[in-house]
Amino acid sequence: MKNNRGFSLTELCIAIALGGMVLLAFMDVMQYMRVMENRIRVKADSQTTQSLAERYMWMHLKNAAPSFNNLPMLDDTNQKFFDLNRDLAATSSSLGLTRKLTMNLTGGKTVFTALLSESTTAQVQNGYPEVIFLDPTKFYNISLGSSSNIPLNWDKFRNFINALNPNFLVKATQVLEVYIPSTMRNVGAATTVTPNSTSYFLRCTNVPGSSCSTEDFGGLVSFRNAQNNAIAITDFDNYLKTIPPAGGGIPPILARSVRLIRYELKPNTVMNYGNDAGDLYYSTWNGAAYSTPVLIADRIIQVVFARPNISDPTITIDVTPQTAQQRLGK
Secondary structure: OEOOOOOEHHHHHHHHHHHHHHHHHHHHHHHHHHHHHHHHHHHHHHHHHHHHHHHHHHHHHOOOHHHOOOOOOEOOOOOEOOOOOOOOOOOOOOOOOOEEEEEEOOOOEOEEEEEEEOOOHHHHHHOOOOEEEEOHHHHOOOOOOOOOOOOOOHHHHHHHHHHHOOOOOOOOOEEEEEEOOOOOOOOOOOOOOOOOOOEEEEEEOOOOOOOOEEOOOOOOOOOEEOOEEEEEOOOHHHHHHOOOOEOOEOOOEEEEEEEEEEEEEEEOOOOOOOOOOEEEEEEEEOOOOEOOOEEEEEEEEEEEEEEOOOOOOOOEEEEEEOOHHHHHOO
8 A cells, every 4th residue: 555655654654663763863862962061061160169179279378377386276197287397307208297187078177277478458559568577675665764564555566567567557457467487496495396386466456546455366376485385475565575585686576467267168958969078168267256158169078288298388288079970960
């Protein structure tokens, strides 16, 4: 039996079946291409997440000099991550000279803090240095016959800084690190011993008549004499009056603006990442608490901070996001 075009009904059925098979094959190919395109996009997103997160954090941690020998944060082996001892051989790789801190949601740490030096826009635009030298004798009303218990004059302190750099105290409130750049240890300590902190932190405003207050970042840091860390420093006035000598004389005293930041890895309670991945945030200490966290990257499994040797301040960062397969649930 043939139709009016000369095709038999059998031939027509076969043609329709073949056409359907071709259409199904074409649809399968298109579906496969869409899946592959999605996988490529997700893989690219994962790689971009890693690259941007590491770059962003590096922009922070390249300014982490104030952290060293000040922050007591412990690494994976309960050693101080920010120990810095430049007297050790830089080529040494002995046990205990490296530092590694792992952030994850499966038994690792979930918080990493760092003290960063910072420049104000006014400093950068006007070419002022980020660090200034201080002369403590200019902070007191000293005269002949003055007693040794003259109180610190905060206006003189502020005026001295403004005379050196009028763009140094420009924020409504900012934190200053006053420190001695010399390496100091307890008297008689070996050079293999990590140096003591020589810093004092102040939260200051540029308001005449107001005093700066001690900033300990919520109890994160404490203040000890640089040549006898069994002796506590009670306040900034006591810090200035008990500065130990260096090289037979008074050591230089410097000041710079700093801020404390905190990285946090938090589980996402809304998205279904899986139990091992979370979102990476950072926030800044404002004097009483940390600011509202800012998202750096999502779907992060692990962040590793490492120091190849404690004789070098270099910090490396390795961010591990979910893979494309993990993101797609396959």
